[in-house]
Structure formats: structure tokens, C-alpha cells
Amino acid sequence: MKTLTIENLRVTIADQEIVRGLSLAVPRGEVHAIMGPNGSGKSTLAKVLAGHPDYQVTAGSVTMDGENLLELEPDERARKGIFLAFQYPSEVPGVTIANFLRAAVQSRLPEGEELEATDYYAKLYEKMELLGMDRAFTSRAVNEGFSGGEKKRTEILQLAMLEPKYAILDETDSGLDIDALKTVAHGVNSLRGPDIGILLITHYQRILNYIVPDDVHVMVQGRIVRSGGKELALELEERGYDWAREAAGEMALTR
Amino acid sequence: MSLVAHDEVNQAGSILSGPAVLRDFPDWFREQQREAWKQFESLPSPTRKDQLWRFSNVDLLDLSPFKFGGAQSDDVRDAILEQSRGLDEVAARLIFAGDQLIERDVISEQLKKRGVIFQPLERAMVEHVDLFRKHFMSQPAVLGSAKFAALHKALVSSGTFLYVPRGVEIELPIEIFHWLHDENASVFPHLLLVTDELAKVTVVEHFRSLDRHGEKEQPAGFACGVNDLIAGPGAKITYVCAQTWGENVRALQMNTTTVDHDASAMSLNLHLGAKYSRFESLSRLIGEGGRSDLLAVSVADGTQEFDARTLQDHVSPHTASDLLYKNALDDRARCTFGGLIRVEPHAHFTDAYQKVRNLLLSDDSEANSMPGLEILADNVRCTHGATSGQVDEEELFYLRSRGIPVPVAQRLIVTGFLNEVIQRLDQPAIAAHLHRLIENKFAQFRNGNSKGKARTNLLPDY
Numbered sequence: 143m144k145t146l147t148i149e150n151l152r153v154t155i156a157d158q159e160i161v162r163g164l165s166l167a168v169p170r171g172e173v174h175a176i177m178g179p180n181g182s183g184k185s186t187l188a189k190v191l192a193g194h195p196d197y198q199v200t201a202g203s204v205t206m207d208g209e210n211l212l213e214l215e216p217d218e219r220a221r222k223g224i225f226l227a228f229q230y231p232s233e234v235p236g237v238t239i240a241n242f243l244r245a246a247v248q249s250r251l252p253e254g255e256e257l258e259a260t261d262y263y264a265k266l267y268e269k270m271e272l273l274g275m276d277r278a279f280t281s282r283a284v285n286e287g288f289s290g291g292e293k294k295r296t297e298i299l300q301l302a303m304l305e306p307k308y309a310i311l312d313e314t315d316s317g318l319d320i321d322a323l324k325t326v327a328h329g330v331n332s333l334r335g336p337d338i339g340i341l342l343i344t345h346y347q348r349i350l351n352y353i354v355p356d357d358v359h360v361m362v363q364g365r366i367v368r369s370g371g372k373e374l375a376l377e378l379e380e381r382g383y384d385w386a387r388e389a390a391g392e393m394a395l396t397r
Numbered sequence: 398m399s400l401v402a403h404d405e406v407n408q409a410g411s412i413l414s415g416p417a418v419l420r421d422f423p424d425w426f427r428e429q430q431r432e433a434w435k436q437f438e439s440l441p442s443p444t445r446k447d448q449l450w451r452f453s454n455v456d457l458l459d460l461s462p463f464k465f466g467g468a469q470s471d472d473v474r475d476a477i478l479e480q481s482r483g484l485d486e487v488a489a490r491l492i493f494a495g496d497q498l499i500e501r502d503v504i505s506e507q508l509k510k511r512g513v514i515f516q517p518l519e520r521a522m523v524e525h526v527d528l529f530r531k532h533f534m535s536q537p538a539v540l541g542s543a544k545f546a547a548l549h550k551a552l553v554s555s556g557t558f559l560y561v562p563r564g565v566e567i568e569l570p571i572e573i574f575h576w577l578h579d580e581n582a583s584v585f586p587h588l589l590l591v592t593d594e595l596a597k598v599t600v601v602e603h604f605r606s607l608d609r610h611g612e613k614e615q616p617a618g619f620a621c622g623v624n625d626l627i628a629g630p631g632a633k634i635t636y637v638c639a640q641t642w643g644e645n646v647r648a649l650q651m652n653t654t655t656v657d658h659d660a661s662a663m664s665l666n667l668h669l670g671a672k673y674s675r676f677e678s679l680s681r682l683i684g685e686g687g688r689s690d691l692l693a694v695s696v697a698d699g700t701q702e703f704d705a706r707t708l709q710d711h712v713s714p715h716t717a718s719d720l721l722y723k724n725a726l727d728d729r730a731r732c733t734f735g736g737l738i739r740v741e742p743h744a745h746f747t748d749a750y751q752k753v754r755n756l757l758l759s760d761d762s763e764a765n766s767m768p769g770l771e772i773l774a775d776n777v778r779c780t781h782g783a784t785s786g787q788v789d790e791e792e793l794f795y796l797r798s799r800g801i802p803v804p805v806a807q808r809l810i811v812t813g814f815l816n817e818v819i820q821r822l823d824q825p826a827i828a829a830h831l832h833r834l835i836e837n838k839f840a841q842f843r844n845g846n847s848k849g850k851a852r853t854n855l856l857p858d859y
Binding site for chain 2: 192194225226228232233234241242246249250283304
């Protein structure tokens, strides 16, 4: 089965263990949500999957459709089908969205093959329309002076253009007003399908009203402490993260 | 388009033997050259102890190997003409090889009728004596290269004279090429641009070495150029220099820009080539409401050295100047910047800015910046600052997370960094050309340097 599989993953940064034995499987065609309080290690998990050099994997494995992901460079992972929508995407001064995405799309073509510019722009404009973005946006420098909503929309635009096998959305809902949230959710929903697995990381249940997950996992202190269907998100919303923390405590005790 | 007859003067002697006697120049000009030669001989060579040569590798300025350019063979000339590709659309064009005019596309009859003069220097000094003598090297070189300015004055044998009369606007840019092609050859490129009231013009100068395919060692050469830009009242001039000399060339370029009231001058100097390239730029704001934008971009790698010295001289009140220099340095390259904003007494209400940014791509590259202010008037607004930094790791990771390999990601980041300067030109066709030159530089293969091995087809268009 085509799955992004994380097994017993342990991650440290500056000698501090942030992810502590996490296991999770996201099959293609499904949307899994990870919910958790601040500091639970959600963003660390996202960055580790994308290959951020600051984090050290000390144990466990991550495989994508059976292939070991951890031994690949960040750009190799991306070309093979991993995509991370950043919580705080970087600014790239002086590089336009059109040129940035063009370099990204071009990097996926076999050596010696040139990107067909007309097709590229046709696709770019189509995806922008889907996300309610003005065409003039393509000539702005990546994330430079963007509002929070514009940044998140740009992340989803990239997701739409690069068509990954697995997408990790790190707090894509944070900082969005309800209209922007709906637009972004609409964009993500239109990309759902049998060829893509989505891992949706969030602090709040709100986005799950718009992007309905197949499974929900609760992450506390670097581990998944509960998993369930979409109703788990509502339960968590009702009972609060303390309830989840208690569950984590129980887990620690039963170890 | 017309081919220009070969110049019969074929000197192969050392440039240190002094001005040519065979040249058919007016007596007053020859006399001026002899005077300049004396001055060159009497002035001391610069040393690093001079503040204006601090951090400069003055040892690279040994002139003894360099000879006067000779006439080129037909093959070489054909190759130069073949490689003289710059902008697609221009108002006129001159091509100099070894200081000899080898081709020209003249300005339209219409512009000629309106009084525009676009001529080789040696004709202008005969046909427009008064205008020529009034403006030719009328300002002393105050930024360190007085000796080399004297050398230029003594040995200059051709160049460009461009006069744009009152109210005439030339829409398309005027393009000039200067080529070096022989081993140890020297050139003394000259541009004298004079604009009258409310005139408007853009000039693009290309400085290039003939690409000798298959030859390992690029020939050594010496370029010692002067450009004087004079913006009359309300005039608007744009000057772009695209310097891509070969890797064994030593180059000096001395610029004076004079801005009269309500005029504006914008210059952008792109430095990519040469072993050592020094650029001195003096902006004189002599009339109220004048504005000068000083822009420069350089990409230095290997052991290249770029050396920039500037003076923003505010003589009149209500004048503005804005300097933005950006350098990207790799390998063991070095960049030096020494710049002064001077606000003279009575030059109240001056707005003057100076910003230098260095992007260090390797641990061994080195950037030295010496910004300075000298304010002798009240009510002025001046800021200056110089910073050096490396590529932001988070930014690099962001690009990599999109599948972009490291060398391409770095190039994109550097290109973006430099783009802020090039965009200020607000001339898309010229900007596109400059971006192509920068991309070519990145694509060049260097021994022992992995960045040249990267795929080049990943680069975007501008």
C-alpha cells in the first residue's frame, strides 16, 4: 500500500528531545489531522519530514511508499513527492512567485528537458483562480510584504502546482480570518483524491469543519496519545487539551 | 550600418612610451596629451597607505606589460562583430575594438536634424571644438586615480561624444561596445555625454573581452576608462555599464556625473569580469532640485577584486542622492567600498542616502566597507550603512523544500538579492540583458568549483 509511514520516531534539537517515539501512517487518498497543544512537537515533526537540517533523528524510521525518506536531502524528498506548507514561510526577496515556482517545477523534469512556458503559465493561472488570487500576484517577490493570509494562500498555490504524493500542512489555518480559511480549505479540498495523502497539523478544530479528515490524532509531548475518527476532534474541542495531557500521563505510566 | 575603415596607426609599443605621435589630432589636443603625460609621469603610484587605496591590491596595477592595441585581423574583427550582441532595440550603436571604431549604426535623420550629435571623439574635437573643450575631462579626479586619469587623458585615442540638445528625448537606448582582444592589450574607453535642458537619453556601455573558444588562458589586458555625464537643467539621463572583461584584465573606470537644477541622473554599473576592477564615481549636484541615483551590482568569484570609491557631492540646496551598491562574493573574492556623502555649506535640505550590502557566499570571501559623511549644512537628511551577511539558512531550506537543488537555490537567492538594484532602473529590456549576463557568469565553469557543474536549464527568465 502507498503510505507515508512514521515508526517510533525520535527527534532532538540542541540535545532536547522533542519527538519521543512517534508512530503514524498516512495512506494516499486520506487526510489525517494531527492536533495538539503548543509545544507538543507538531511543527518539529513537520520540519523533520521535510528534512530540516537543524533537527536530529536519533531513532525510528520514515518511509514513503516503502522508500527510506531520512537518507534523502530536502530537495530530493521534495522531488520524490513530499511537500511541506510552512507555518511561517520564508521571504525570498527579489525572486518572483512565477520564477520561484518555475524553478521548482523545472527541477522535477528530467535533465535536458525544458519547461514549456505556455503550459506552465496556463496551469499557474488556473490554480490561482482556484485560490482566488490575482494574476498580478505572480510578479511579486515570494512572501515579501505578504499578509498572513497571502502567505498561506501562496503555500497552497505551490502545493497545487507541485502535485506531491504527500502534503504536510503545518498550521495552515493559523492567522486566517474565516473568509481566507474557507478559500484555503476550498483549495485543499479540490486537491484531495486517491493520489495524495495529506497530514494536516493544527492547533484548533475550526479548520476541520472545512477540511474534513479521515482520521484524527492527538499529539502531546512528542507522541500520539489518541487516534480516532473525525469525531475525536470535536471531543477534544469539548474536553480540552488537559484531557489529552492526562491521557499522555497515563501512557507514560503504563510504559 | 557601415564598416569603418581600418585605422592605419598600428602601434605595438608599450603604453609607458607615452602618447602616439602619428595620430591626426588637433594641435591643442596633442598639447593637452603631452601635458597629461607629464602629469602622469610626475604623480606617484598609489600605495595601500593612501586612504583612497586602502584595502586595494595596488600590485595588480603594474602597467609595464601593456601595449597599445593594434589593428585586428579580419577573423578577429568578424568574431567581435558576431559577439557584439546586446540589446535588441537601440537608437544607435558604436563598436570599438582595441580603441578603434569598427562599426557604427548612426542615429536617425530625424534626431540628427534636431541637433543630436553622436560621433567618435576624434571627430567631435574637430567639428564641435567649443562644446568638446568645455566638457572634456573638466573635473579633476578626486577619488584616488588622478594618475590614471592623467594616463587616460594622455593616451585616449577614440571614444564617444554624445550631445542631446534642448528638449530632445531619445526613447531607445544608445549602445556602445568596447572590446579587448589581444594579449597584453590596453584600451582607454571614453564617453562624453552632454545633455541640454530637458533632454532625455539612456546610454548602455558594454565592456567585453573576445571569447577565445578552446583557449585555457584568457589574455591579460588593461582598461583605463573615463565617462563624464552632464545632465543639463531638467534633463534626465540614464547610464548603464555592463562590465564583463576577461578574467585576466585589470580595469579602472572613472566617472563624473554633473547634475544641474531639476535634472536627474541614474547610473547602474554591473561588474562581473576582470581580475581587478576599480570604479570611481563622483556625483556633483550643482543645481537645486537635482537628483542622482548611484546603483551598482557585482558578482565576484575566484580571486576577483572589485574596488569602488564614491563621492556624493551636494553643492546646491534641495538636492537628493541615493546610492545602493550590492555585491555577491564567492570563493576568495574581495570587494572594497569607500564612499563619502559630502554636504557643502549652503546645501541645505539635502537628502542623501548610501547603502551597501554584501552577500558572502563563502567563508574566504572578504568585503570591506568604509561609508562616510561630511555635513557642512543644516537641515539635511542623510543615512548611510553597510552590511555583510550570508545566505539565510531558513530561506535556503525553504527553496530546497520545493525541490530546488542547492546550487540553483543559491543562484535564485543571489539573483533576487541583486534584483532589487536592477529593478530600480525601471527599464525591463536592459534589466533582462543584465540578468542574462549575471546568469552567464553563474553558469561559467571554474576548475575546482562545483557550482559550475549545476544544471543551467533550471534558471528562470526575467
